[in-house]
Amino acid sequence: MHGKQKLNLFSFTMIVVGLVIGMGIFRSAATSAKDAIDPSVYFTAWLLGGFIALCGALTYAEIGSRYPVTGGYYKIFSYAYHPSIAFAINSIILISNAASLSAVALIGSGYVTRLLPGTWTDIDKALISCAAILIFYLINLRGLRMSSRAQNILMLLKIGLIVVLIGALFFPHDAAEATTAAVTTTATPSMSWIQSLGISLIAVSFTYGGYQQTINFGNEVDRPAKNIPRGIFIGIAIIIVLYLLVNLSYYTIVGFDNMKGEREIAYVVINKTFGKNAADLLSFFLFFGVLAYVNALLMSNPRVMYAMSTEGVLPKAFSRQNPKNEVLTVSLTVFAALCIVILFFAQTFEKILNFTIFLDCFGMVASSATIFVLRKRTKHLDGTGIYKMKFYPVLPLIFMAAYMFVGISITIQTPMIAVIGLSVLAGFMILYFMVRGRNAGPVNTDTLSGAE
Structure with a gap:
């Protein structure tokens, strides 16, 4: 970090907010409500x-503060466990990213489809999603790149839509009972409160995801011992308030019962208001x-596959580039x-x-557990200004237990997925x-896991 300007408290806080707030809040609330037996479980x-x-x-x-590396995950897994575990977890993170892309x-x-006439089935929506992926796959094959300015506009767009949804609370609107598009469904009557909470948390976990990327900023924050906890606490507090207000x-x-049947719930709120x-x-x-x-995601994830290929843990074909525009043709094609495949599966x-x-449950539990290994192996860093x-160990244990709870809930609800x-x-x-048996030489963990 020599010669680089470090992140102040405000910048780091905004990074935390930007990492977490995504598109899930516009859909997952309905899924979470569907699995909640009453509003107390939901909130x-x-x-x-x-x-x-x-x-x-x-x-x-x-x-990240104790083991600052670009990309983070592969080297930390290799350091704390074994390269085979690092490869497996890094690979399922790629699959999880592909699944997240499909879900979004x-x-x-x-x-x-709300803008188009007719009745649209799940297969129709999957085909539309497939078409969007194929269009941007072809765009990326031509070597086009989205600028950071466009990404900033996207962030402002998401915040703006959330503000509009919250603002709807303060405008006159139809009574909740008047919703006609919703098909009321209820959670299984025999389901216990704790079971319902576990299943409801699945969609909530998806919406709160992204904070794990703070692993990449532990060594880039000014006065980390003070600013990291403050930035994370303020950032997460802002997100909780925004999400609770949107859900309110x-x-x-819409009404709690009607929420259970509304997939495009934000549309209903704006329509009624x-x-x-x-x-x-x-x-x-x-x-x-x-x-x-x-x-x-189509731009970023093939680069991770490229890095894994250059380190010998994926076949060399994944590092193949188009000589004209340097597009990672094989990695991009495989990821798309x-x-x-996940869409139609x-x-x-x-x-x-x-x-x-x-899949995230494995990655979250395994990656957060590395803190116990790092605490022992990096004691010499205590008191040097790191965060x-x-x-x-209460906080990491709570975090690990929570994701184990979610993983068990998924296993009970959909054992085949598990x-x-x-x-x-x-x-x-x-x-x-x-792969390692066919590729001689040690893995260079200094450049893997999405290195620039």
């Missing part, structure tokens, strides 16, 4: 999700935001194909959500030893 899940995010962000910030594409297709808007305007034209405008802008997200947001969060969390997830993890560990 508890959103409060608890924020607290879990706080515990996780503080844990990852210390990991489905959110966008759900909103854009959904709950007040500001009219159909405003709701259509929201759908248009939200679909634009989804396309930008799709493009960003993976997204489409699941077809619905809920199934993709369970799959990606189940060191308070309430250790079997597939475990099979994928085991398959990648076997693949590691097969």
Whole structure:
């Protein structure tokens, strides 16, 4: 970090907010409500999700501060565990990213079909999502890149849409009971409160995701011992307040029972408050935001596959570039194909959500647990100005227990998803030893996991 300007408290706080707030809040609230047996479960899940995010962000910030590396995950896994585990977890993170892209594409297709006449099935929406992925795959093949300015516009767009949804609370609107589009569904009557909370947390976890990227900033924050915990606490607090207010808007305007059947819930809120034209405008802008997200992931993830290939843990074909425009043709094609396969394997947001969060549970628990190894091996860094969390080991243990709880909830609800997830993890560990057996030489962990 010599010669580089470090992040002040405000900049780091805004990074935390930007990492977490995504497109999920425009869809996952309905899924979370569907699995909640009553409003107390629903709002508890959103409060608890924020607290879990706080515990996780503080844990990852210390990991990054103690072991500052670009990209973080592969080298930390290799250092704390074994390269085979690093490869397996890094690979399922890639698959999880592909599943997240597919899930967000489905959110966008759900909103854009509100603008089109006719009745649209889940297969139709999957086809629209597939078309969006293919379009941006072809764009990326031509070597086009999205500028950082466009990404900043996307962030402002998301914040703007959230503010509009919150603002709807203060405008006259139809009574919640008047919603006609919703198909009321209820959680299983025999489900206990704690079971309902666990299942409701699946969608909430998806919406709060992103804070784990604080692992990349632990050594780049000015006065980290003070500014990291403050920035994370303020950032997560802002996110919790925004999410709770949006959910209060959904709950007040749509009604709890009606929320359970509304997939494009933000559309209903705006339609009931500001009219159909405003709701259509929201759908248009939200679909634009989804396309930008799709493009960003199609740009970034093939680079991770390229880095893994150059280190010998993926076949050399993944590092192949187009000589004319330097596009990572094989990596880009494989990642786009993976997204489409997941789309048609699941077809619905809920199934993709369970799959990606189940994979995330492995990554979250394994990565956060490295703090126990790092604390022992980097004791010499204590007192040197690095960030060191308070309430250790309580916070990382709470975080790990929460994701174990979510993973168990997914296993109970959809056991086949759990079997597939475990099979994928085991398959990648076997693949590691097969690939390493054919590629002589040690793995250089200094440049892996998405290095620039």
